Amino acid sequence: MSTRPRKAVIPVAGFGTRVLPASKAIPKELLPVVDRPLIHYIMEEALEAGIEHLCFVTGRGKSAIEDYFDHQVELEQALEKKNKKDILSATMESVLEAGATSFTRQQKALGLGHAVWCARDIVGDEPFAVLLPDVIIKGKPKALKEMMDRYEDGANLLAVEEVPMQETNKYGVIAPKGDWSNGAVEMSGMVEKPDPSEAPSNYSITGRYILQPEIFGLLEKQGPGAGNEIQLTDSMASLLDRQKFLAVTFTGESHDCGSIEGFVKANIAFGMDHPQYGEGIKEAVAALR
Structure with a gap:
């Protein structure tokens, strides 16, 4: 019986230290790229892929994320009364069906692996996706x-993209096993920020995963790794000895909005393609050159 992932885990408990002081006032995941917050783009990507349930792993000060996916009755009534149908329609895009979201707390900042583990009872014994909200994808x-x-049933998948070989020391990089076929290759390992002279490839891990539920048992026993945190990559490396891992390329363009530079570039890139504001933004960017 084929079991495709139905649930996605979205870790949103981090402090957003790379975009301070802005993230002191507002959760990083709600910072706007053009006219929508980062988390909206993550939601759209999950739904496009056929995900039925979104599990957000939150922390203190992140309740506004939960509110974003709920009705705002007074706002909706005001927009309807003023006949602002387009704005109301755009506002309602983030209101998901009842029961389509879950929110669980990561009480301590113990790392990405620990955040994923916090969703274990919601995910259950089935494959699931993980989407890191720092990264948004442009394109369809x-x-x-x-x-x-x-x-493939029973396999784990990681999204990867090519980076300049001289920049492999900035990323987690996969070690391919065999040849690429139709944009995918089996993996023999992964290395965190390898020196370019020692990097097994120039394909970096992008922040999208499909994982089998056995990862939860490994995460439960996983000790602290880099940064004294429970790292997801450590448990994936252990699981790689038992299960198939595939690295998969994608056609879209990724934007790391966890950094100030990446966040600004994302606003420009998405802004220039916006159906309403795009031409004006293109003119403004051209005038700066």
Whole structure:
């Protein structure tokens, strides 16, 4: 029986230290790229891929994320009364069906692996996706949809993209086993920020995963790794000895909005393609050159 991932884990408990002081006042995941917050783009990518349930792993000060996916009755009534149908329609895009979201707390900042482990009872014994909200994908289809199209029962998938070989020391990099076929290759390992002279490839891990539920048992026993945190990559490396891992490329363009530079670039890139504001933004960017 084929079991495709139905649930996605979205870790949103981090402090957003790379975009301070802005993230002191507002959760990083709600910072706007053009006219929508980062988390909206993550939601769209998950739904495009056929995900049925979103599990947000939150922390203190992140309740506004939960509010974003709920009704705002007074606002909706005001927009309807003023006949602002387009704005109301755009506002309602983030209101998901009842029961389509879950929110669980990561009480201590113990790392990405620990955040994923916090969702274990919601996910249960089935494969699931993980989407890191720092990274948004421009283009269609987006990365997770292409991963789902290549999904194999029992396999783990990681989205990857090429980076300059001299920059491998900035990323987690995969070690391919065999040849690429239709944008995918089996993995023999992964290395965190390798020196370019020692890097097994120039394909970096992008922040999209499809994982088998056995990862939870490994995360439960996983000790602290880099940064004295429970790292997801450590448990994936252990699982790689037992299960198949595939690295999958995607056609979209990724933007790391966890950094100030990446966040600004994302606003420009998405802004220039916006159906309403695009031409004006293009003119403004051209005038700066």
